[in-house]
Amino acid sequence: xxxxxxxxxxxxxxxxxxxxxxxxxxxxxxxxxxxxNDPTLMFVNAGMVQFKDVFTGKDRRPYQRATSSQKxxxxxxxxxxxxNVGVTARHQTFFxxxxxxxxxxxxxxxxxAFAWELLTKVYDISxxxxxxxxxxxxxxxxxxxxxxxxxxxxxxxGDDRILRLGLADNFWTMGDVGPCGPCSEIHFFHGKEPDxxxxxxxxxxxxxxxxxIWNNVFMQYERVEKDGPLVPLPxxxxxTGMGLERLASVLQGVTSNYDTDLLRGLVDKAAExxxxxxxxxxxxxxxxxxxxxxxxxxxAFLIAEGVMPERQRREYVLRRVMRRAIRHGHRLGIDRPFLxxxxxxxxxxxxxxxxxxxxxxxxxxxxxxxxEVRFRSTLKRGMKILDERFDEMRSSGERTLPSAAxxxxxxxxxxxxxLTQVICAESNFGVDVQGAEAIIKGAGEADGPIDPxxxxxxxxxxxxxxxxxxxxxxxxxHEEGDSEIVAIVRVExxxxxxxxxxxxxxxxxxxxxxxxxxxxxxxxxxxxSGGQVGDVGEVTADGARxxxxxxxxxxxxxVVHEGVVSEGAIAVGQRVHLAVDHAARSATRRNHSxxxxxxxxxxxxxxxxxxxKGSRVGPDVLRFDFTHNRPLTREEISRIExxxxxxxxxxxxxxxxxxxxxxxxxxxxxxxxxxxxGDTVRMLTMTPEVVELCGGTHACALGDIGxxxxxxxxxxxxGVRRILASTxxxxxxxxxxxxxxxxxxxxxxxxQGGDLAEKIGKIVAHERExxxxxxxLERRILEGAGPAQGGGGGGIDAMLDGARxxxxxxxLARRVPDGTNPGALRDLxxxxxxxxGDRSAVLLGAAVGDKAQLAVMLSKSATExxxxxxxxxxxxxxxxxxxxxxxxxAQAGGTDVAQLDAAIAALYAEVERTLAS
Numbered sequence: 001x002x003x004x005x006x007x008x009x010x011x012x013x014x015x016x017x018x019x020x021x022x023x024x025x026x027x028x029x030x031x032x033x034x035x036x037n038d039p040t041l042m043f044v045n046a047g048m049v050q051f052k053d054v055f056t057g058k059d060r061r062p063y064q065r066a067t068s069s070q071k072x073x074x075x076x077x078x079x080x081x082x083x084n085v086g087v088t089a090r091h092q093t094f095f096x097x098x099x100x101x102x103x104x105x106x107x108x109x110x111x112x113a114f115a116w117e118l119l120t121k122v123y124d125i126s127x128x129x130x131x132x133x134x135x136x137x138x139x140x141x142x143x144x145x146x147x148x149x150x151x152x153x154x155x156x157x158g159d160d161r162i163l164r165l166g167l168a169d170n171f172w173t174m175g176d177v178g179p180c181g182p183c184s185e186i187h188f189f190h191g192k193e194p195d196x197x198x199x200x201x202x203x204x205x206x207x208x209x210x211x212x213i214w215n216n217v218f219m220q221y222e223r224v225e226k227d228g229p230l231v232p233l234p235x236x237x238x239x240t241g242m243g244l245e246r247l248a249s250v251l252q253g254v255t256s257n258y259d260t261d262l263l264r265g266l267v268d269k270a271a272e273x274x275x276x277x278x279x280x281x282x283x284x285x286x287x288x289x290x291x292x293x294x295x296x297x298x299x300a301f302l303i304a305e306g307v308m309p310e311r312q313r314r315e316y317v318l319r320r321v322m323r324r325a326i327r328h329g330h331r332l333g334i335d336r337p338f339l340x341x342x343x344x345x346x347x348x349x350x351x352x353x354x355x356x357x358x359x360x361x362x363x364x365x366x367x368x369x370x371x372e373v374r375f376r377s378t379l380k381r382g383m384k385i386l387d388e389r390f391d392e393m394r395s396s397g398e399r400t401l402p403s404a405a406x407x408x409x410x411x412x413x414x415x416x417x418x419l420t421q422v423i424c425a426e427s428n429f430g431v432d433v434q435g436a437e438a439i440i441k442g443a444g445e446a447d448g449p450i451d452p453x454x455x456x457x458x459x460x461x462x463x464x465x466x467x468x469x470x471x472x473x474x475x476x477x478h479e480e481g482d483s484e485i486v487a488i489v490r491v492e493x494x495x496x497x498x499x500x501x502x503x504x505x506x507x508x509x510x511x512x513x514x515x516x517x518x519x520x521x522x523x524x525x526x527x528x529s530g531g532q533v534g535d536v537g538e539v540t541a542d543g544a545r546x547x548x549x550x551x552x553x554x555x556x557x558x559v560v561h562e563g564v565v566s567e568g569a570i571a572v573g574q575r576v577h578l579a580v581d582h583a584a585r586s587a588t589r590r591n592h593s594x595x596x597x598x599x600x601x602x603x604x605x606x607x608x609x610x611x612x613k614g615s616r617v618g619p620d621v622l623r624f625d626f627t628h629n630r631p632l633t634r635e636e637i638s639r640i641e642x643x644x645x646x647x648x649x650x651x652x653x654x655x656x657x658x659x660x661x662x663x664x665x666x667x668x669x670x671x672x673x674x675x676x677x678g679d680t681v682r683m684l685t686m687t688p689e690v691v692e693l694c695g696g697t698h699a700c701a702l703g704d705i706g707x708x709x710x711x712x713x714x715x716x717x718x719g720v721r722r723i724l725a726s727t728x729x730x731x732x733x734x735x736x737x738x739x740x741x742x743x744x745x746x747x748x749x750x751x752q753g754g755d756l757a758e759k760i761g762k763i764v765a766h767e768r769e770x771x772x773x774x775x776x777l778e779r780r781i782l783e784g785a786g787p788a789q790g791g792g793g794g795g796i797d798a799m800l801d802g803a804r805x806x807x808x809x810x811x812l813a814r815r816v817p818d819g820t821n822p823g824a825l826r827d828l829x830x831x832x833x834x835x836x837g838d839r840s841a842v843l844l845g846a847a848v849g850d851k852a853q854l855a856v857m858l859s860k861s862a863t864e865x866x867x868x869x870x871x872x873x874x875x876x877x878x879x880x881x882x883x884x885x886x887x888x889x890a891q892a893g894g895t896d897v898a899q900l901d902a903a904i905a906a907l908y909a910e911v912e913r914t915l916a917s
Contacts, residue, residue: 006252009262010353012123013069013098013244019118020067020100028068029661030354032305034314040177042314043073047099048179048217048239053556054103055179055219057234058464064105069244070097071301071354075317082321082418086290086328087282089207089249089256092263093321094298096244104235108184111216111238112150115186119214123251127155129189131196131210135171135182136164144170147184147218160196172217172239176226179219179233186214188246190255206280207255214242224461256280258290262349266293269345274332288328295325296342296368297350303343303364304356306613308627309371310717319371320416326372327419330379337376340369355665362609363627367719370629374718382415383423390427392917399428403435410440459504460554463487463519470557472522475535475697476656479580483520485572489560491515511569517560518546518570524580525561527553532592532696533618534562537580544568544576585697586704587619590727593654593686593699594644594708595624598725599670600690601643602626605636613720617696622725629719637710644708647687651703655685669693707731774821796828800835804908807915809862810840813907815900818847822855822891829857830889841866843875843907845900852879852894854903863887871910878903 007015017027031050035041041049047070053059075082075093084091100114119125132151137143143164151162164170173180187199191208203209219237221230248260258267259280270292271278278289302318309319322339329338343364351358389405392398401424409415417440421431466487474481490507492515493500510516518539525548528534534551545567552560561578570576595615602610606628613625632640659667664683670692684694686702699705706728716722726734746752751759803812812832816825825844833842840859845852854876856868868890869883876883876892879899883892894903 009244009248009260012247012251013096013353015122016098016118016242017067017069019122020065020114023065023114025065025067025100026061026063028066030069030071033071033073033301034305034307042317043075044070045072045074046070046239047072047097047241048101048219051101051103051239052178055233055237055239056222058470058555058557060469061103064103066101066103068099068101070099072097073298073302075298075321085294086287089203089258090211090246092245092257092294092297094294094301096262098242098244098247100238100240102238104237107236107238108147108216108218109150111218111240112147112184113154115214115216115240116154119186123247125188125250129194131161131163131187131189131199132157133163133165133170133185133187135184136166138167139171141171141182144182144184144218147182147216151184163199172215173223177223177228179222179237179239180230181218181220183215183217185212185216187211188213188250190249207249207257211246213246213250214240216240225458258293263290263293263297265349266296266342266345269293269342270329270332273338273341274329274334276332285332288332291328292325292332292339292342295321295328296339297346299325299339299368300343300346300357300364301354303367304354304360306611308367308613308717308720315717316416320418322368322371323375323416323419324422326375327379327422330376337369337372339372340365343368359670360609360611362607363611366609366629367627370719378415382409385409386420386423390429393429400430400432403432403439406431406433406436407439410436457504457554459489459506460558460560462506463489463517463560464555464558467519467521467557471520471559473524473526473559474522475524475526475580478524479582479585480578481522481524482575482577483522485518485520485570485574485576487519488570488572489517489519491517491562509569509571510565512565512567514565515563516546516565516570517552517562518548518576519558519560520576520578523551523559523561523578525551525559525578526580526585526697527551527559529553530694530696531595531615531617532588533616533621535580535588536584537578539563539570539576539578541568541570541574541576544570544574546570584619587728587730588617589697589699590705591617591619591622591730592694592696593702594622594648594705594725594727596684596686596690596692596694596698597644597647597702597705598624598640598708598723599626599692600647601640602628604643605639606632620730622727622730624723624725625716625720626723627719628721631715632713632721637713641708641710647690648702648705648708650687651701652687653701654698656698657683657685659683664693667691704728707735709734796831796835799832803836806908806911807865808839809866809911809915810836811908811911812836812841813843813904814845815904816844816846820846820853821848822853825853825855826857826889826891829855833857833859841868841871841907841911843871843904845904847897847900850895850897852881852897852900852903854879854883854892854894856885856890856907858888860888866911866914871907871914874910875903875906878906 021027031044033043035044035049047068051066054061073094082093085093102111120127134147135144148162151157170183170185171180172183187210189210190203199210201209203211217239219239220233222233223230245257245260245262248262249255249257252260254260257263267278267289270289276285279286299318299322307314307318309315309322325339347357347361347364357364389401406417406420409420410417417433417436421433424431488507488510489504490510492503494503495501525535525537526532528551536550537548539546539548539561546563547566548561548563550562552562554560595617599612609627611627613627615625616623658680661681664681668691669683681693682695683691684698685691708725708727709731710723710725711734712724714722746756749756749759749763799814800812802814803810816828825846829842829844833840836842838859839861841862842857843854845854854872856872858866858868867887869885869887872883872885872890872892876894879894880896881892881894883890885891
């Protein structure tokens with residue numbers, strides 16, 4: 001069988017999966033881009049990631065062969081293609097990885113034969129355009145002569161077409177830790193006549209040259225710890241990967257991935273929006289269009305999985321990608337928000353294959369547009385700041401943007417560091433990136449890479465190794481059960497405060513007073529996941545008792561019961577009785593079931609864009625984060641509460657079913673962002689309208705939830721809102737608390753028989769009137785104060801004594817009577833500035849209680865050389881505080897009042913330093 005060319009990417013994907021399905025492989029859906037139970041990776045970067053624990057023997061599947069088309073992002077860590085995107089013909093941040101996998105079944109011979117048959121017989125690629133590479137033997141591992149012999153047998157190639165490469169090219173690792181092994185790649189030649197002599201050269205911008213299209217990884221080892229030794233896997237396995245975009249470029253007769261049907265439509269959309277032609281070359285405009293096409297795909301897929309543009313970790317990566325695309329659009333002359341239009345083109349083209357795009361179409365469009373609107377409002381200002389700095393640097397001969405300036409662009413204006421680098425490079429300047437990263441990290445803004453060495457405690461790996469199979473959860477049906485202790489992890493805290501850390505070690509026995517983590521073969525305790533907290537309860541045996549304070553899943557297949565041995569002693573091999581705290585579990589069930597009904601109600605009232613972004617449910621907490629770009633009105637909150645409580649009153653039965661993912665989707669189940677989904681899923685049905693996928697514990701019927709009451713609503717991030725709510729007895733306690741507070745307010749306001757709101761309104765109006773009078777009195781006192789601190793006559797003119805002229809600017813710094821409120825301080829500084837006249841700068845300070853208050857005012861002409869917001873920052877640090885503001889006015893506060901006079905006096909030196917720089 002063979003396919004006709006050029007073939008659509010959809011046909012190529014389907015042909016690949018069907019080829020391996022016909023050879024006994026299970027077709028497995030793509031895993032989410034955000035890795036589940038794998039904190040060592042920022043994003044899924046290869047098809048094998050979802051099978052990592054299967055390769056290492058920590059997980060088992062009902063099949064030994066699998067095939068998939070996996071969504072991947074390579075934008076962080078070992079595999080980072082960001083800087084090459086748009087510059088080359090074959091790099092993207094987002095791509096699809098076609099793969100076939102063997103878990104201890106077939107090995108090199110079959111893997112090589114499958115690859116060759118599919119490429120040359122089914123896809124009908126000429127062998128004359130192909131070469132293969134094998135591992136040449138480095139780093140203490142022998143050359144892969146076995147693979148070379150198989151290739152000679154299958155292809156008839158000689159050594160001129162079976163090339164031997166080293167560790168960097170032909171030994172594959174997924175990251176700093178994880179499964180790995182030698183690999184054998186298949187390369188294709190784009191161009192007129194294949195030229196083996198050119199092998200190893202980077203393909204030209206048009207893609208002409210040798211490009212890797214398939215990688216056969218012979219999984220034989222695992223690196224457990226970063227830089228640690230390799231240990232053999234339980235059984236040799238196969239992991240292969242072929243980028244769909246690269247395959248499409250081969251079979252669609254083009255030399256660039258960006259000319260395939262997967263990306264060319266997005267490039268053309270960018271060209272249409274810019275009003276410029278796309279030529280497919282290396283011109284700046286062509287690069288920008290390719291960047292926009294790629295980054296729009298990455299943004300659409302990440303937002304569809306609930307990742308929103310923010311300043312931390314994965315969220316920061318998304319923001320960086322989006323802002324790079326926006327900046328390229330700005331460079332192309334697109335003067336309005338546009339990225340959401342390209343993202344919607346992604347949805348249109350790929351929504352059939354990846355339904356999450358179609359399901360979250362509105363969310364993708366809204367988040368993308370909102371982020372662009374925010375960034376565009378600061379882009380021009382940031383560019384202006386950089387242009388000003390460039391002028392200063394040219395005059396001073398500097399070639400590197402200082403770290404503080406780069407860090408300030410990020411923290412103040414949201415400029416990713418790599419974007420600042422690009423802008424600087426275009427003007428032939430460098431950036432002190434390391435210094436800027438250190439400043440940002442110190443401010444708590446670092447996105448930092450995920451540390452693989454801190455991801456999984458070695459003691460947890462040892463404990464998991466003692467289990468023949470994953471811990472069995474029985475908690476859907478039972479709250480009690482018996483089992484055997486397989487491992488005990490003793491936990492000790494070393495250090496104090498920020499330096500405190502938990503040190504774990506496996507022990508055979510633990511006595512009263514010990515903090516432990518118990519591992520058993522099966523448990524009714526729910527381990528924290530999917531937003532639901534871990535169960536609490538107790539583990540008992542003859543004469544022994546452990547108070548379980550939490551239940552966690554630190555590693556796939558491993559459940560640990562965290563607690564303290566309160567009586568007797570426990571030992572490995574001992575039979576124990578496990579009992580979940582019924583009251584806590586019941587309260588958690590109510591709260592968890594309520595979140596699903598709340599999710600439905602939010603979409604009903606606010607629109608389909610109101611998708612779950614995250615949640616946390618436990619006996620005393622119901623927290624629900626969702627996507628929405630404005631505060632809820634009182635009427636909306638009431639309507640949401642009504643809808644939820646109406647559902648509760650139906651007392652509909654809550655049912656669960658275990659289904660294949662495709663079947664659950666066909667039946668209308670909604671996937672939740674933070675939930676892990678495998679080949680089969682747990683579908684929760686509350687009513688025909690409320691059908692979602694969830695692995696948590698739930699009420700038996702909606703009536704069990706009791707009263708549902710929203711207790712607060714607010715924003716937590718750009719485009720993300722948070723609801724806190726209560727159910728059952730918690731809702732009753734909240735209502736009684738509100739009633740008690742209302743009664744106390746009536747008593748204090750002396751409104752027992754009247755309208756409380758009216759009475760409070762009168763009290764507030766009177767307070768405002770008094771505040772105005774106090775402010776006016778303070779102003780009169782200050783204006784009448786003499787030159788000495790605290791007053792003494794002389795009026796406002798006398799306060800001008802001590803003003804100095806520095807570089808043509810009149811500068812005045814004074815301390816005024818303590819207790820002066822910030823408003824009066826600001827007003828007086830403004831009057832003194834006006835008295836000094838043109839080209840003037842004034843700083844006033846006062847102690848208010850245990851706080852230092854500062855205010856800076858500059859005349860308009862002085863702002864050409866000085867900026868109030870920049871002047872006040874180093875001065876504020878002297879009093880242990882911070883501040884900022886506009887070029888002509890800034891305020892600050894601090895906690896070190898003893899240094900207030902020193903801070904005020906520092907204005908003169910700071911002005912001198914700034915004017916001299």
